Amino acid sequence: MAVYTEVSFDEASTFLQSLGLGTLQHMEGCSGGIENTNYFVTTDRAAYVLTLFERLTAAQLPFYLRLMKHLAVHGIPVPDPASNRDGDVLHSLNGKPAAVVNRLQGKSELAPGAAHCAALGEVLARMHLAGRDFGMKQPNLRSLDWWNETVPVVLPFLDAAQARLIQSELAYQNHVATLPAYGALPRGPIHADLFRDNTMFAQDLPEGQAPQLTGLFDFYFAGVDAWLFDIAVCLNDWCVDLPTGRADLERSRALLQAYEAVRPLTPQERELLPALARAGALRFWLSRLWDLHLPREAAMLKPHDPTHFERVLRERVAAPLTLSTLFPT
Numbered sequence: 001m002a003v004y005t006e007v008s009f010d011e012a013s014t015f016l017q018s019l020g021l022g023t024l025q026h027m028e029g030c031s032g033g034i035e036n037t038n039y040f041v042t043t044d045r046a047a048y049v050l051t052l053f054e055r056l057t058a059a060q061l062p063f064y065l066r067l068m069k070h071l072a073v074h075g076i077p078v079p080d081p082a083s084n085r086d087g088d089v090l091h092s093l094n095g096k097p098a099a100v101v102n103r104l105q106g107k108s109e110l111a112p113g114a115a116h117c118a119a120l121g122e123v124l125a126r127m128h129l130a131g132r133d134f135g136m137k138q139p140n141l142r143s144l145d146w147w148n149e150t151v152p153v154v155l156p157f158l159d160a161a162q163a164r165l166i167q168s169e170l171a172y173q174n175h176v177a178t179l180p181a182y183g184a185l186p187r188g189p190i191h192a193d194l195f196r197d198n199t200m201f202a203q204d205l206p207e208g209q210a211p212q213l214t215g216l217f218d219f220y221f222a223g224v225d226a227w228l229f230d231i232a233v234c235l236n237d238w239c240v241d242l243p244t245g246r247a248d249l250e251r252s253r254a255l256l257q258a259y260e261a262v263r264p265l266t267p268q269e270r271e272l273l274p275a276l277a278r279a280g281a282l283r284f285w286l287s288r289l290w291d292l293h294l295p296r297e298a299a300m301l302k303p304h305d306p307t308h309f310e311r312v313l314r315e316r317v318a319a320p321l322t323l324s325t326l327f328p329t
Contacts, residue, residue, distance in 0.1 A: 003029040005037045005052045012014050012050060016043055019082050020099060035220060036094070040103065047103035049079065049217075052096040056220060059099050063138035064219050065089040067131070067189055068101070070222070074130035077200075077215045079104060104215030106200030114254035117238050118211040120199065121258030124191075124234060127216065128227045129263055132187035134298045140192055140223030142283055144177055154289040162310065169282050169313060181268040182226075190230035193221040222263050228269045231259065232280035235321065236312050245311030246268045247319065253326050274320035281316050285309035 013024035022043030027050070030038040038050040053061060065081045069089060072080040079101030081089035091098045109116050151170050155163055176182055191198075200215035239251040259265075265273075288306035319325075 080311045106214035117255040121255040125259045125262035140225035157293040185226040196284040232276040245315045277321040281313035
């Protein structure tokens with residue numbers, strides 16, 4: 001959530017009033033993330049997040065915004081986009097597509113334990129099931145086609161060992177995509193970027209009470225894809241040892257057990273979990289390389305370190321994340 005497009009206090013105030021959201025009292029730019037311009041804004045009615053979209057087009061955005069509204073209606077704790085008098089949730093500000101959503105309560109848990117991972121797994125499964133009857137379609141824009149386009153762009157910035165790894169993994173993922181088991185994976189809308197900093201947990205709970213996940217946000221990488229890819233992305237962020245990239249088995253078990261209590265995995269998902277775990281690592285190593293070496297101008301841009309997901313990918317190749325490893329008989 002960097003700031004690429006500056007918005008003045010007066011511009012934001014007029015915009016929020018046009019949506020019937022009250023009188024602006026405070027606004028500040030958000031420094032986290034790298035895709036959009038985001039401001040935290042507070043009116044005399046409530047707290048919101050104002051987003052100006054820098055990469056996604058006005059034609060693509062209705063999918064994301066309508067998906068959030070659909071999930072909110074189905075009881076999933078996600079931001080609810082504000083509508084104008086005509087019922088539109090996509091707006092325009094300073095020449096950019098824009099939206100305003102309610103600001104979720106709570107705080108991100110950046111050092112999750114097994115109980116946090118279990119809470120995530122349960123909500124993730126409910127989110128997948130809630131999206132089954134969502135009528136709009138939008139592909140995952142950061143999936144295999146994008147990997148094939150982007151690997152040649154970042155190769156000049158890699159050393160020989162990194163180049164061998166990323167090219168061999170890309171070839172492997174192209175092979176996986178041809179397998180009958182891959183074609184049979186259950187699919188629907190996925191978040192595709194559900195990292196720890198894209199969730200909120202309730203604060204100051206009584207001692208001994210299980211963590212309460214209060215929100216999932218930043219749906220602007222969402223698309224229709226294999227649900228298993230969403231699970232893999234979460235396992236790669238929530239359930240690894242950060243210094244080494246190795247799988248944390250306790251947290252991985254907690255996430256998958258909670259997920260399966262709501263929606264059991266299919267045989268194809270069980271078979272391809274190791275391959276999709278590798279795919280999730282490749283996707284974020286590649287996007288972080290791209291953002292680091294081919295950056296855009298932004299007032300508060302902080303690119304993420306790509307070497308973390310290089311480590312995760314190497315670990316996923318060396319020690320495949322299989323269900324037999326997680327749940328030995």
